[in-house]
Amino acid sequence: MTKQEIFDNIKRKRSFLCVGLDTDIKKIPPHLYEEDDPIFAFNKAIIDATAPYCVAYKPNLAFYESLGVSGISAFEKTVAYIRKQYPDQFIIADAKRGDIGNTSAMYARTFFEHTKVDAITVAPYMGEDSVKPFLAYNGWVILLALTSNRGALDFQMTEDADGVRLFEKVLIKSQEWASDEQMMYVVGATQGHMFLEVRKHVPNHFLLVPGVGAQGGSLEEVCRYGMNEQCGLLVNSSRAIIYADATETFAKSAACEAKKIQQEMERYLKSFC
Secondary structure, three states: OOHHHHHHHHHHHOOOEEEEEOOOOOOOOHHHHHOOOHHHHHHHHHHHHHHHHOOEEEEEHHHHHOOOHHHHHHHHHHHHHHHHHOOOOEEEEEEEEOOOHHHHHHHHHHHHHHHOOOEEEEOOOOOHHHHHHHHOOOOEEEEEEEOOOOOHHHHOOOEOOOOOEHHHHHHHHHOOOOOOOOEEEEEOHHHOOHHHHHHHHOOOOOEEEOOEOOOOEOHHHHHHHHOEOOEOEEEEEOHHHHOOOOOOOHHHHHHHHHHHHHHHHHHHHHHHO
16 A cells, blocks of 8 residues: 555545554453454454544554464454455554564565565664565555653663764664655654654654553644644554443444544644645
């Protein structure tokens, strides 16, 4: 999916919502345990309910890998289902991979050749040769830049002798590897006005923004400081949507939460784009 196609979907759906499929077997409604594949049954219901209100889905691999083979199977079935039923959706594997070149090449093969996602999150701190294998495919690399967790302060905000912070070095250096047609960045919603600093370096790139909802990030601040002329944002919400209800009406409740966010996003799109 191209950058223009992502923006076209945003305009058409009046939304830049990404639904995070952080599916925890211990948190899904109990009646689903009777299904042959409870994780996939949950995901399928969530996807069907929320697809009108979002432009992307982001399965977090940790939740699937924790279940071994059955979890990986549920992940693969989830991606295949989205691809078949909702081909306009942008699919992000939140895997945070990144290793020496030949190992990264295997990760890239897994997600782009086998599972066939549109994008994968990648840790950049081993440098260019750990990222390049992902860029060899016709897909998107989403580099971790400035994350939403408290520990982001431990390394990402540290400065060199010239006052350049580590997250800024990631933004600056990585632009030598790919353009805004193939690379995005993770910037946490809890960073608020720091989006201004990010946009100084990457004014035209899309940003994947976790941390809205349960983590307390402000959608209004994200839009005020981070939105550009092509929106430039994919804002993720996971727990606030998928765990809105633990009863048999969980999918309906998820749809309501997704619609609320979409309606708020529509207002910001009218103001900023």
